[in-house]
Amino acid sequence: MRELSTFAFSLTGFALFYAALPMRRPAGFPAASPRVLRIVGALVFTLALAPLWAQNISLALITLTTGASVAATLFVLLTPVLPRAMWAAAALSTPVGALLWWGGAHAS
Amino acid sequence: MKLSSEAFRRFFELHAWAGVVTGLVLYVMFLAGGFTLFHEPLERWEEPLAQRSFSAPRTLDEQLANGLRALGSTPQVVWFAPGEDVGEPHFDWQDEHGEWQAAHFDSSTGALVMQRDHLAHFTYQLHYLWHELTGRWLYYVAGLLSLAWLLVIVSGVLIHLKDVARQFHQFRPKKRGRLFWSDLHKVLSVMGLPFQAVFAYSGAFMVLGPLVAQLFVKPVFDGDLQRATNTALGYTLEAPEKPGAVATPMSADALRARVTELAPDLNITAYKFVNHGFDNGRFEVWGYEQSEPHSREMVQLDEVTGALVTRSTPGAMSTLRRWVMGLHFAQFGGRPVRVLLLLLTLASCLAILSGNWIWLSRRASSPRRKLSRLTVGVGAGAWVAFGALLFASRALPMSWPKRGGAEELIFFASLASCMAWAGVVRDERTLWWKQLALAAVLWGATPVLASMHSTAGVFGARPRDPTVIGVDLALLVFGVGLAATAWALRPASARAARPVSPLTPPERSEVFRA
16 A cells, blocks of 8 residues: 555655646646755655655665656656646545555555 | 767677577566566466365375375375465375476365466566476576576666766657667666666576586586585485385374474575475475565475484585575565565666667668567567466366467467568558557457356455465556557557658658757
């Protein structure tokens, strides 16, 4: 569960970095400066480490990198083809990630 | 950082040639690695005896005694993986010719059933190019291929370092030909860089490390190979002594309890008995520590007295082994991380194919046509071959003693046939969709066939097993994915009567204009 929630947080985090690129920002995206988007993206990536707090930091970073690599690949390859679906997925993935984290902690 | 034009050219050529020469073998190794990530679930999926559930608890002594009774004698070394609430106990031993044998105990007949399916075992060994027939030399080639892959990664980073940030996100699916493949190759390679670097390094380390370590045996260990090996492993590894006098061993359950006292965090996976029933008998317990990444640990007791003989000890080598092997074997994060690693494996496979297509689009000579056809033959053919292996694993009669060897032959024959098919058909895009469609049929039909042997899967009656259902569902997902890809490629082939792939001459001129 915690690895899936990290993956979900990573998707939102990467989407914010992607949106900071002027040519990649979707129409109607809230006007925010690239710097703000990157800072928020970095915060979400930091949050993505939180479910892995029980692991040592090296392993947590490796797990985060694994999840972030997949999230970023999917986002970059699919957003030009399915833009609405991918932006919606990116928006929803943090709440879903939080639910997975909470559910996993509750179950254990 | 920007390289000089000469350095750029040299690194570019190194990247391109090393990638093209090694790529297709690595592609098959990666796909086999995808199977290997789910080795344990596949082992349970392929063997109905491993799926049998038991309501009453079974002691170690009872399971061991049943197995040895069925075997008829006690070999000098016996590996024993007991069943818990699911699965019959599994035994591995060396026969009188020194050949390793494997079997499950069947509690309904009281007999041993020899290992009858090679799917999990074969794909595991294919990942590092090991086979009993080829032995070590091909295994070392696998290590060299890992090293070559590392070289491809490093040279790729060097040539793209100047604009790596742009390549991090630039993908233009509406472009055709080399621009499309180049975007795809760079995105997949940049995103997958940490994964690829870790697996290339750890793969090369595991295969070639012991060879390099031999250089240190003389100067550091005064030529004592045994001491060097024990230091590297973190525990004493010695050849078994000859059996001593007959003696009554302690109960296996009592010995296990003793190990649990000594190593409470050890998650036991298997037991090894050496000289069982003799006064120099040894009881070894193998398993994983709780801390991640897991590494394989061992505790060895005297079978008669229960005294500790040796155990793996923490140290620099054990930490190195734990991290290198733990990361390569994905001994962390559980199934979700393995699914993510599988996706990264598939991305790496696509990176290899797209790399070949970029190489092809830059050349128009005779070797180009051969590589182009080889790329289709292996690229799509590997999916057919793995599909045929899965299909054969469920279609061949369970009682046929040679089914394991037949499965392996079917895999290689399918791959060779697909490569031969690619050699004679001119329209490569048509070949892609036809081979992928064939693979889709094979992958998708396998779970249906599996219900002939097992009631535990998606199409079986109850009682069901979540692991078996998971494998069945994964195969169905792959079947649907392959069918969708074949379907997506089909109209393109219908439109394109031209034989060349993936870049046609008009597209190539468009690229050069761009």
